[in-house]
Amino acid sequence: MYRYKLVTVLLLQIMLPLALVESSNFSTRVEYKEVNTVPSTLHKNLEPFKLIGRNSYYIAKDKVNWFQAAQKCRNLSSNLINLANDEERLFISLYLNETEKYWLDLNNLGQEDYISISTGSHPVYVKWIDNAMKVDDERKCVALVSDSQENGFVMKNVECLEKSRFICQLKSPRTISILVW
Template sequence: MVSSWNCNEMGLIIELCLLGLPTNTDVTTAPFVKIGKGFYYFENTTTKNWFDAFTSCRQMNADLISFETQSEWSLIMDYRRAVKDTNRYWTSGTDLGAEGSHVWFATGKPINLNLWTINNPDNYKNNEHCDELGWRPSKTAEDGMNDCSCSAKLRYICEAPEPQTASFIIW
């Protein structure tokens, strides 16, 4: 049943804007997956260079993933293990601005968590300036970060900002 109101007869209108989604809703966040407090899109079919991956995320109002905390890293790695994901993905990490100073391009903050695989970043052949997740130096090693040629074709993970919920109470 649709109700119609005469705006002139409304008394009090209260607007509420909150971060996140209400728990009692069936709103989908697809294609983003909620992991912890974050919302992530895993591109698992198409591979792109770092610049095209960055553009694809921006077209979704998102950014290539940046790991701001060890907790976020652990949640993403736990999710990948749970779904048996062994892909390599672009992150927003790069040292394009200053060789050897890796930052999260999406935030401008330095990469100061110990996420790198052994002996990385290494700027192999002076041609690795974009950072990937999921590289393994050996079959027994854990996934970690590696600097890679920005022109390599990899999958990518986009990180969306937390959605906002707007509600109106009309008295």
Template structure:
């Protein structure tokens, strides 16, 4: 009886042991699973926290950047407005300068017109004064020459010989003649005679003409006849009338509308020529002394 009871107990223990092992395994699997889920949840929570912190930091950085950019934009707007204001002021100053420049140009134009008028008046006054002075000097020279001629006539009537000439001058009929050489224009020849205290020769007779033709330069010489003041109205340097002439046939012809000075040709005849031409000869005269 006791043996049967003991065997029953052993059989009962053997039947229960596999069932307890499976339960334990299930519990352990549940614990491991729970632990894994807890760890995973912890990791998720940590990742979420870090993510939230990172987002907050990014938000702070973005906010600071936005604030900085906003300040830069505001400063840029302020600078732009200041530049626009400076540009407006510069444009206004430019307009004022242009207006002032136009006003000065108008004043300059008026001053130029006034100055031109004054210069023209001065030129006219100077020209008038020069003409009057030249007329007065010519009158004085004619008067002095007439007095000198009268004095010579008086000395000759008293028996004096009046044929004294400076060195290198040639005497003929109470006058002295200088036969200059060297290329000169008519005005240069006139000045050369004045420096020698004479003037370009005046011819009043055939005898004087023959004398000059004999001694003058065969290439042509300037003489003191010209029509510079009025075309066709020839006047001698001594202001005496044209009482004798020896024109070459067809002369004077005022060729090329500019021949206002007279030259003595090698043949002895006269020809009107351009005053700016160069001639190799020029003849001066002055009264001889007693």
């Protein structure tokens, strides 16, 4: 992912000064467009990930502890899911089994606050069961669990060594199209 951003930045730094070069004999114009989704022609190449909304997810059937889940996602060049908003939570809930728990990328191992392992910062979105995050002396990981009072799944503190299913999230590659004429 870092390589894509670096290449994009380098291309823009090189191409922007050339955006409009005119002389009496020719003119050159460069246009570019950033695309944040995977083109439909590449969907087959995403296996075992499935395109759900604007992102690609792998919903695992096997049950593992949080550490194994994080490693399995890394082996697939992805991360445990990091929910960005309520819309994403509700949308992904449609594909989950209500009797199962699913690991998220959040934990409070080594600190008091919950931190995302994919971003290294506090989560941008949380939706805790009973609208309250339970803070205690034990270090916990976070899983999605079904809640009959809420629509879909909500977040719950769970022992990190407990076995649960997991969801890997593949970040959509950012592509850039450049047209020079």
